[in-house]
Amino acid sequence: MTSPEAREETVLSAVAERREIVNDAIEESLPIAEPERLYEASRYLLDAGGKRLRPTVLLAVAEALADQSPESVDYRSFPDLTGEPVDVMAAAVSVEVIQSFTLIHDDIMDDDDLRRGVPAVHREYDLETAILAGDTLYSKAFEIMLDTGAPAERSVEALDVLANTCTQICEGQSLDVEFENREDVLPEEYLRMVEQKTAVLYAASAALPAILLGADDDTVDALYGYGLDVGRAFQIQDDVLDLTVPSDRLGKQRGSDLVEDKRTLITLHARKQGVDVDDLVETDDVDAVTEAEIDEAVAALEEAGSIDYAKETAEELVANGKARLDVLPDNDARRLLEQIADYLIERGY
Amino acid sequence: MTSPEAREETVLSAVAERREIVNDAIEESLPIAEPERLYEASRYLLDAGGKRLRPTVLLAVAEALADQSPESVDYRSFPDLTGEPVDVMAAAVSVEVIQSFTLIHDDIMDDDDLRRGVPAVHREYDLETAILAGDTLYSKAFEIMLDTGAPAERSVEALDVLANTCTQICEGQSLDVEFENREDVLPEEYLRMVEQKTAVLYAASAALPAILLGADDDTVDALYGYGLDVGRAFQIQDDVLDLTVPSDRLGKQRGSDLVEDKRTLITLHARKQGVDVDDLVETDDVDAVTEAEIDEAVAALEEAGSIDYAKETAEELVANGKARLDVLPDNDARRLLEQIADYLIERGY
Numbered sequence: 001m002t003s004p005e006a007r008e009e010t011v012l013s014a015v016a017e018r019r020e021i022v023n024d025a026i027e028e029s030l031p032i033a034e035p036e037r038l039y040e041a042s043r044y045l046l047d048a049g050g051k052r053l054r055p056t057v058l059l060a061v062a063e064a065l066a067d068q069s070p071e072s073v074d075y076r077s078f079p080d081l082t083g084e085p086v087d088v089m090a091a092a093v094s095v096e097v098i099q100s101f102t103l104i105h106d107d108i109m110d111d112d113d114l115r116r117g118v119p120a121v122h123r124e125y126d127l128e129t130a131i132l133a134g135d136t137l138y139s140k141a142f143e144i145m146l147d148t149g150a151p152a153e154r155s156v157e158a159l160d161v162l163a164n165t166c167t168q169i170c171e172g173q174s175l176d177v178e179f180e181n182r183e184d185v186l187p188e189e190y191l192r193m194v195e196q197k198t199a200v201l202y203a204a205s206a207a208l209p210a211i212l213l214g215a216d217d218d219t220v221d222a223l224y225g226y227g228l229d230v231g232r233a234f235q236i237q238d239d240v241l242d243l244t245v246p247s248d249r250l251g252k253q254r255g256s257d258l259v260e261d262k263r264t265l266i267t268l269h270a271r272k273q274g275v276d277v278d279d280l281v282e283t284d285d286v287d288a289v290t291e292a293e294i295d296e297a298v299a300a301l302e303e304a305g306s307i308d309y310a311k312e313t314a315e316e317l318v319a320n321g322k323a324r325l326d327v328l329p330d331n332d333a334r335r336l337l338e339q340i341a342d343y344l345i346e347r348g349y
Numbered sequence: 350m351t352s353p354e355a356r357e358e359t360v361l362s363a364v365a366e367r368r369e370i371v372n373d374a375i376e377e378s379l380p381i382a383e384p385e386r387l388y389e390a391s392r393y394l395l396d397a398g399g400k401r402l403r404p405t406v407l408l409a410v411a412e413a414l415a416d417q418s419p420e421s422v423d424y425r426s427f428p429d430l431t432g433e434p435v436d437v438m439a440a441a442v443s444v445e446v447i448q449s450f451t452l453i454h455d456d457i458m459d460d461d462d463l464r465r466g467v468p469a470v471h472r473e474y475d476l477e478t479a480i481l482a483g484d485t486l487y488s489k490a491f492e493i494m495l496d497t498g499a500p501a502e503r504s505v506e507a508l509d510v511l512a513n514t515c516t517q518i519c520e521g522q523s524l525d526v527e528f529e530n531r532e533d534v535l536p537e538e539y540l541r542m543v544e545q546k547t548a549v550l551y552a553a554s555a556a557l558p559a560i561l562l563g564a565d566d567d568t569v570d571a572l573y574g575y576g577l578d579v580g581r582a583f584q585i586q587d588d589v590l591d592l593t594v595p596s597d598r599l600g601k602q603r604g605s606d607l608v609e610d611k612r613t614l615i616t617l618h619a620r621k622q623g624v625d626v627d628d629l630v631e632t633d634d635v636d637a638v639t640e641a642e643i644d645e646a647v648a649a650l651e652e653a654g655s656i657d658y659a660k661e662t663a664e665e666l667v668a669n670g671k672a673r674l675d676v677l678p679d680n681d682a683r684r685l686l687e688q689i690a691d692y693l694i695e696r697g698y
Binding site: 034035037038105108109127128129131132134135136138139140142143146151152153155156159160162163164165166167170171173174175177178 | 387458476478481483484485487489492495500501502504505508511512514515519520522523526527
């Protein structure tokens, strides 16, 4: 058994190992072209940081399928299952570019001021530029995904997954907004929303390299399922962390989801158990809430078994997700994907 | 020689002929799915009207290439150049969906209240829904373009044109915003902006059916050039109409471009001729300007030869565009494409 700490170190160093070349690839695929201000705004969040977790999943799946170790490969000319070269790095960049587009537009919709420690794009630039920067990244992601050099049939399938992923992200974001005005959201509905809003991009990250390298449908489906499972677990863990991690480590007020009446798996479970969720925290101002109020609310949610329920749901999803990796050869890259799954629900923040 | 009036009637009836089946196809490809509010907002402008000029160009190119007359064809199962069926209607819908996405986001950026006689989407719904509706149409357009049933190599090329078109539209829109704050815009720069913002979608509409039906590269390039030419002419004519058509027929204040200090080919030419364009109209309030002020400004622009310059530029573009249609067989559909080109600069509003 590996300890959570050792696992975290393994995962973070594997991510860091690939991050630099992913960052170089982003610069190559998305240079600051004319009009400069538009491309600077488009690159702003990408350059501000991010773990590159989705590209790491994508590259690790490619390594696992081709039985390659990361030190030995050129991702730009990666051997597919018949030995022909495919640029899997282009696919990794495409997925990260989509992620960045959704963050820019989400920040406008949620009117958030900060992202990755820097002003949101609509704050650093303006609303018009932020909308347009997101729109530019959107089409660029498709252009980049068309640059893998894979056979046309596989490119078409990859594009289809990418387009469908984007549609689902929009649907999920729309449901998220709708749920804020609905008290009777069921946990199943919440999980479906999380699947669309967050998990499908992990699913695409895991399935796309299999498609591009020419894996069979069962392998593609299993990897897509892995991404859906760990992506949902990731979001549920985010909701748990919001209640259990001290504000200073969290980088924002602990319990802000409760203050803002956000629906989470935890509060939806508690409501079903008869907890008066709306009155758990009286204030709706994150700056005014006290630690004591949050402590009391968390105690009530623990009492109702809601935090355990969320943790167990996330653990179950991770176990399911890991089991799906059976379709991959037994190698280091597959073990990394297992460890990423564990890390997503063990991480402290 | 056909008279402009006869030509207008021919074009408008050809457009009307295809509009109904295009509208049916939009409903088929973009049904009101869950979440309903999101899909209703996405369909709102599409349902509010529009001539469907771009789909008409796309379908007419398909007819011309395959030497078919519109009464005899099923666009969903249209014979490619080897006789295999291709759904060119899907491509026509995709292009119209992209057009609608750009209108929704442009109206937010320009803070326009009305579009096609109805409130803009961000007014009828809200900012969040409008951003998301545009984003949904964006990915749906790619999904729909993947539904033509064309061989994979052609689908990849079509997707590449679509993605590149969207990138250019974003770049053009960004330049348009930038030019509002620059006095020294050159006519060439303006034409390049118009090409990216408006003409590329006409170019895509003309080139996509050729790609999907398996035409050779020269044919594809010539048709793309036709679209670029007539698309630019269309935009220049819009600028001319803003000055020359009475307000009641125009549906908005005549000369509003001058009042709002918008850069157009006309004012950029006049500036080069030494006309003090910024002081042509004193007020910057469209509701306060008088017809006499506009008359005087238009007279100054006529005096400088700027309106004639714009008209001649548009005529030259249309002549070039029509000449490019030589790659098509000589048939009714080709003649319709020629007439559409003429109509775009002859139309009164």
